[in-house]
Amino acid sequence: MKKYRDKENSFLIESRKLVDEAIASSAKIDFIFLRQGVSYETGYKTLVFSETLFNKLSSMTSPDGVGAVIKKKEPREISSSKILLLDGINDPGNLGTMVRSAEAFGFRDVILLPGTVDIYNEKTLRASMGSVFRLNILEKNFEDIKKLKPSYKVLSADMDGLDIRDYKKDSKIIIAIGNEANGLSKEMREITDDFIKIPMEGEIESLNAAIAASIIMNRLM
Structure with a gap:
């Protein structure tokens, strides 16, 4: 639960693959936990739970018996020329996919505005495929974004915007993606440069938010 993740400054991950990613990315691991009978070679402190208890704790339909508790990473100062900004993204799978795409296309800083789903939601973590461990993810407000504007151009995805194929790339950009159902917030629209x-x-009215974000980041990488 988010309130306990915040209280303990820790979060839980599941699956052998995600734990492997956490170790490879030098995440700060409190301990690894296993389902009884499952083997996982590691030098970290390890707890073994009975099958009944492990399955009760797991959020997965078919857990593979490997998980870990990880300390949240402290955000760093923004340093890259390309930033992904997420304005009220509600779906944890979408958020995780966007973070994964951000790493793939060189967006090393990701800003989460108020109303965006928790980055440490279990579905977000699984969808990110380990990118959460490697990117600089920050929670900011609209006033913080205004302070970045002298150095960055803010581009927001919108159905009435300029065709991205005609857009001339800028050296330092912030790409803003709005809420899946309602789009960009009023505050974000006011901050936007283009x-x-x-x-x-065809007859398609819009794309999934994560797909749209991925296409835009690829075009502007």
């Missing part, structure tokens, strides 16, 4: 859109054919 609105951009992805051209589409």
Whole structure:
């Protein structure tokens, strides 16, 4: 639960693959926990739970019996020329996919505005495939974004924006993606320098937010 993640400054991950990613990314691991009968070679402190208890604790339908408790990473100062900003993203799977794409396309800093789902939600962590451990993820407000504007150009995804194929790249950019159902907040619209859109054919009205974010980041990488 988020309130306990915040209280303990820790979060839980599950699956052998995600634990491998955490170790490879030098995440600060409190301990690893296993389901009885499962083997996992590690030098970290390890707890073994009965099958009944492990399955009760797990959020997965078919857990593989490996998990870990990780300390949250302290955010760093923004240092990259390309930033992904997420404005009220509600779906944890979308958030995790966007973070994964951000790493793939060189967006090393990710800003989460108020109303965005918790980055340490278990579904977000699984969808990120380990990118959460490697990127600089910060929680900011609209006043913080205004302070970045002298150095960065703010581009927001919007159906009425400029065709992204016609957009001339800037050296330092913030790409803003709005809420899946309602789009950009009023405050984000007021901060935006330019609105951009992805051209589409057929009868499609819009793309999934994570797909749209991935396409835009790829175009502007």
